[in-house]
Amino acid sequence: MLKKVLMFLGLAIVGLLAIVLVKTAMFSSKQVQVKPVKVSVDAQTVAKRLAESIRFRTISFEDSKQFKGKPFLDLIQFIEKSFPLVHKHLKVEKINKYSLLYTWKGSDPSLKPFLLMGHTDVVPVATGTLKDWKHPPYSGKIVDGAIWGRGSLDDKVAVIGVLEGVEALLAQKFKPKRTLYLAFGHDEEIGGNYGHKAIGARLKKRGVTLEYVLDEGMLITDGILPGVKQPVALVGLAEKGYVTIKLSIKGKGGHSSMPPKHTSIGLLSTAVHRLERNPMPARIHGPTAKMFEYAGPEMSFGLKAVFANLWLFRPVVMGILKKKKSTHATIRTTTAVTMFNSGTKENVLPVHASVVINFRILPGDSIKSVVAHVKKVINNDNIKVSYANAKFFTEPSPVSSIDAKGFKVVQRSIREIFPSAIVAPNLVVGGTDSRHYISLCKNIYRFVPIKMKPSDVKRIHGTNERIMVDNYADIVRFYQQLIRNSQH
Ligand SMILES: [Zn+2]
Numbered sequence: 001m002l003k004k005v006l007m008f009l010g011l012a013i014v015g016l017l018a019i020v021l022v023k024t025a026m027f028s029s030k031q032v033q034v035k036p037v038k039v040s041v042d043a044q045t046v047a048k049r050l051a052e053s054i055r056f057r058t059i060s061f062e063d064s065k066q067f068k069g070k071p072f073l074d075l076i077q078f079i080e081k082s083f084p085l086v087h088k089h090l091k092v093e094k095i096n097k098y099s100l101l102y103t104w105k106g107s108d109p110s111l112k113p114f115l116l117m118g119h120t121d122v123v124p125v126a127t128g129t130l131k132d133w134k135h136p137p138y139s140g141k142i143v144d145g146a147i148w149g150r151g152s153l154d155d156k157v158a159v160i161g162v163l164e165g166v167e168a169l170l171a172q173k174f175k176p177k178r179t180l181y182l183a184f185g186h187d188e189e190i191g192g193n194y195g196h197k198a199i200g201a202r203l204k205k206r207g208v209t210l211e212y213v214l215d216e217g218m219l220i221t222d223g224i225l226p227g228v229k230q231p232v233a234l235v236g237l238a239e240k241g242y243v244t245i246k247l248s249i250k251g252k253g254g255h256s257s258m259p260p261k262h263t264s265i266g267l268l269s270t271a272v273h274r275l276e277r278n279p280m281p282a283r284i285h286g287p288t289a290k291m292f293e294y295a296g297p298e299m300s301f302g303l304k305a306v307f308a309n310l311w312l313f314r315p316v317v318m319g320i321l322k323k324k325k326s327t328h329a330t331i332r333t334t335t336a337v338t339m340f341n342s343g344t345k346e347n348v349l350p351v352h353a354s355v356v357i358n359f360r361i362l363p364g365d366s367i368k369s370v371v372a373h374v375k376k377v378i379n380n381d382n383i384k385v386s387y388a389n390a391k392f393f394t395e396p397s398p399v400s401s402i403d404a405k406g407f408k409v410v411q412r413s414i415r416e417i418f419p420s421a422i423v424a425p426n427l428v429v430g431g432t433d434s435r436h437y438i439s440l441c442k443n444i445y446r447f448v449p450i451k452m453k454p455s456d457v458k459r460i461h462g463t464n465e466r467i468m469v470d471n472y473a474d475i476v477r478f479y480q481q482l483i484r485n486s487q488h
Pocket of ligand 1: 119154155188216
């Protein structure tokens with residue numbers, strides 16, 4: 001009997017191993033094979049212009065009273081002066097005074113236009129961090145092969161980089177067949193209501209629909225994705241949604257000498273504890289699953305076998321992804337308890353207590369499903385569940401197609417200009433202004449070819465923001481090539 005069981009087990013293991021090996025062998029590369037393309041760009045000249053654009057303090061403040069318009073107007077003037085051919089050949093519209101929409105009319109009206117976007121505003125320098133900057137944040141210094149300052153990564157790099165690309169093409173007498181829009185918002189960091197939202201509305205009113213949109217969001221990671229030696233150009237196919245929920249409770253109050261078993265604070269704490277213990281379910285799905293389909297075949301054999309056989313190894317992969325905050329955020333709707341308010345005096349029982357929880361919603365979940373989840377988990381009818389700050393709410397974006405022209409053009413252009421990089425789609429865990437174009441365009445991609453090592457991640461919205469001069473020249477090459485590739 002034992003012999004039979006052992007034999008059966010042995011056969012099962014051999015069978016399983018065979019399936020794993022066959023699936024691994026069939027897990028073939030999804031990278032397009034193209035010849036590297038040389039595009040001539042003078043790295044120093046373009047670096048100087050980006051550096052100069054950084055000197056305009058185009059800051060978006062949460063408190064609108066702090067807004068200063070002059071730096072934005074000065075930046076527009078600088079752009080007009082720096083890109084004369086763009087301003088000679090393209091139609092320019094100013095939207096809400098500080099945002100820009102350019103139209104470069106194509107010769108073939110049967111081709112749907114495409115839109116390249118960016119934003120000119122930057123986040124402020126955090127209080128107390130100024131002294132930690134190697135070079136002052138608005139000095140636009142070029143030192144040690146890098147361009148330093150606010151906006152060098154987010155997002156003047158894209159705005160000025162795209163303009164460089166168009167200016168160079170115009171100098172080469174390039175004539176587009178497909179109409180191209182350039183859209184540059186001025187308030188992305190505070191929601192984009194006066195910039196991209198208004199531009200999107202204007203295009204919509206004109207009945208424009210777009211072949212594809214390219215916005216910021218993801219970049220070329222180097223040494224961030226485990227098991228892949230090459231740099232990985234991540235192209236965001238979708239972004240998470242956003243909802244903030246407030247829980248509140250009203251107790252009886254009274255003196256602290258004769259308290260009930262739970263005060264308002266205790267009851268709400270229990271609810272918070274339950275929500276943190278029971279997040280919404282995790283899943284490898286949509287853009288995150290697609291990322292492994294593209295990156296997996298390029299990994300070392302062991303990891304390749306794992307990603308080729310998610311049917312078997314899914315729990316192991318989930319375990320690994322859950323360990324890091326950055327990867328955990330790509331597989332579930334996250335729960336972040338951010339504000340707690342209650343109590344007035346040490347010997348008085350609190351009457352009111354409230355807590356605010358911010359959720360970032362995975363495609364597939366929704367604002368409605370988050371609310372239902374919260375109610376079910378806290379399971380307490382005395383706690384009121386309401387929305388907080390609804391103006392920022394968004395559902396998760398639709399997921400753009402990897403079979404659409406836009407994705408293919410972006411993918412090809414990356415491989416032509418960054419031949420060592422592999423391309424993989426993925427999910428953006430933050431929000432971008434591209435959501436303002438959802439009704440005009442099915443295929444929105446989020447990518448700027450900034451090369452990022454693990455140690456550079458904290459520079460975004462942080463201290464010592466900078467971009468390497470060589471990298472920036474390649475970014476300008478990329479936009480030129482992207483526009484050329486988008487003409488059929
Ligand atoms: Zn940005």
